[in-house]
Amino acid sequence: MATITFYGAAQEVTGSCHMVESSSFGRVLLDCGMHQGGHNVERMQKEEFEFNPNKIEAVILSHAHLDHCGMLPKLVNQGFCGHICCSSATQGLLGVMLRDSVGIYLSDLERENVRRARKGKKPLLPEYDDEDVVDTLALCKGVEYGKQVEVLNGLRVEFQDAGHILGSAIVSLFIDENNTSKKLVFSGDLGNKNAVLMKDPSIIEEADVVLMEGTYGDRNHRDIEDTVEQLKTILIDTEARGGNILIPAFAVGRTQEILFYLGTLHNEGLLKNWHVALDSPMAIEVTRVYDKWFRSLDQDEIQLATPLATSILEDFIPNLYLSVSVEESIAINRLKKGVIIIAGSGMCTGGRIRHHFKQRIWDSRNTIIFCGYQANGTLGRLIVDGKKHIKMFNDDFAVKAQIETLGGFSAHAGQDQLLDWLKGFKNKPSVVLVHGEPMALDALSTRIWQDLNIRVKVPARGESMVF
Template sequence: MATLTFLGAVEGVTGSMHLLKTEHSTLLLDCGLYQGRRDEEAKNHEPLPIDVSQVDAVILSHAHLDHSGRLPILLREGYCGPIYMTRPTVELIEVLLKDAASLQERDAEWENKRRQRSGKPLIEPLYRQEEVDGVMKQCKSTRYHTKRKITQDVEINFADAGHILGSAIVEIFITENGQSKKLVFSGDLGNSQAALLRDPDIVTEADVVLLESTYGDRNHRSMEETLDEFEQVILEASENGGNILIPSFAVGRTQEIIFRLGELYQQGKLTHQKVYLDSPMAIAVTEIYHRYQDVYNEEDFDAIEESAERAHSHNQSLHSLLPILSYTTSTEESIALNKVVSGAIIIAGSGMCNGGRIRHHLKQNLWRKQSHVIFVGFQAMGTPGRKMVDGATRIKMAGEDIAIRAQIHTLGGFSAHASQSQLINWLSHFEKTPKIYLVHGEEGAKQTLCSAIKEKGWEATIPHLNETLSF
């Protein structure tokens, strides 16, 4: 009998980790960082809740750090086996993990300077660049829709989750004592209204389904309404002379926003002089997106191709849609943007404003009434982004207490996560009712989704941290 233990993304959205044991195999599904409040992030410094020596393989649903960010720690604790993922995910995690390691090394360096002055013991960063290099050596890439045997009694298949480039719905086929069982791990399912990527693949059979529930308590506004509001914010900012700041996640959201700005530009509706992508990581990720246009949906790929043809360019990329886009890679280029007081759209990370270059742009612009801040993704509890969305009038930013006079906008329709109705629609394609377990969501979202699923005549369970089920 197989067992599944819930080790993360159970009491909240981040820290995805689940342990699957079969008669002959022990598999780890995801190995993600906790993100958000300080007490949440403190869990990253605790030993992993598994016996690493017993793990035969790791299966990664996608590249976001809340699903991949503790892989270097896994290796440090002794894991030396394969890590299975899609090919785009291999490229993306190298960028994300190296950036995370760089930030952790820098933070540890600054903290140790303070500790030296006060005579306190020094600390180590969560992990270093060389540990990321070790992770990359153990990555095994797998194509979508290609069944692969990974242990004596387990085969896997990656279906397209439509969430970010390379994101996967993981289908796990278990054969024990001549009997077959199937576990489906949704990973993060994409928003079918989003740009560039295809809709999540439909899965029709499973004994057990692990389903994400990030937006289990709400439905997104229609993309048409979202784009209308997006356009209106941009026009208003143009009229009153303000800058627009868009805190954005480097993977997925940034590329979506560039595409949507490109649509407005092609329609003659974008009068800003310049769009700046001020994030070395997002720039690197955008270049990876360019290399995998074969996974784009047909309509959006055609739009990119047509804009390139109109410009007589062979560069079929997001740049062909949005020629006023500039990359700011160096620190000096980023600082120079502080002198720009109007007419700019600045896209920078982090998406929840708890780090990265966006904090310095917020410091320069939040106190200006003519400025606009557009939130285009989920804001976890305890983050600066959540505080602004919830109506804070002042906020600590880069060591200063800043008055919030800028106009704050939340455009949930840009979310890369499926909404409640999309999650239920995805579930509805299973031909026989599986056991459904809700993970990766805040308590209210899970409870609401659980009730909505029951209204459809199915049963869903909200597991507890460290709970084990048998199937």
């Protein structure tokens, strides 16, 4: 018998972490992600593992978003030394993500300790550091899609394309014990079929248990054509007001797709009065990784839109300004109108987007566009929910900018797409829903019962199930 215990992304969207345990191979983790929202340092000091990292034999990653991999350096710091298995493209992205994450964390910790020193308090010690990131990356092993490999004695894994971001994977675990074999399929984050740079999620036909995400289990996204038209309208209206556009963007996936569509609008002549500033060192580095894999992405869509394109950064938007240094970021403030600023973080929990909010969120001529999911407790969620005053840098700011959401750019599958993927299984596997807020998971479980006659389990954090 094998057991799954849900330590994160259970009736919540972030912090993906699920332990699979068997007498044949011991304990492995599916993902090791951080929770998002709140103060970065406080969150990291409080976020403790509910298991012994020394007792984990391996980690299997679905993809490189921090809510799926961000706790790996802390896991290593506390004694984990097994293999980290992921897709080859995820391995390429992991170093970018973890180095950036530790840099932000240590900078925030330094500032926090300055404040503590002023109050006569002892400094906080880092939960992990750069050396832990180096050690983490040394444990990582990349595997090509469709290749079944043995992770441990009694445990094999195969990755298939999840269509979410570069390298994202649907994980199939083959568990061999007591002369029997069971198959657990973990969807990871399933992609939106509208995503221009990604292929559609692979269809899996057989499983004993399906562990499936339900981020958008209660709704569908707008068609991409309608979303692009909405973006055009926002550009026209904001230009007429003499304003600017701010886009909090996830460095992996969303940024690259936004750049692609801005490039298509440039080809239509709609960006002639706009400057585009990509103000995120990590997003720039990630986009260069995407460029390396560019020809393996969704070629039909790419060739239809830009037949001569060979690089997301160099070919799509001639007036693209890449901001790496702090000085380059500050220089964007000199542009008083006609600038589209794409900056991290996607949920506004940190990064340069908050500094741009400080400069522009109080101006009604400006527009803020949200293109991705905003988790509970994040600044992005507060703004999307209509909060008129927000707290940043120990100051209060009025939210007067126009707020828009472009759901069609989501990197997650909507409700119907989730159901379509689940219909691909020829048998009727047990279904467990994770990575979603309770209302979304309840709505999805109802649809699964109505459409597929399958009752699902929605586990709470810390709950276990035997299969």
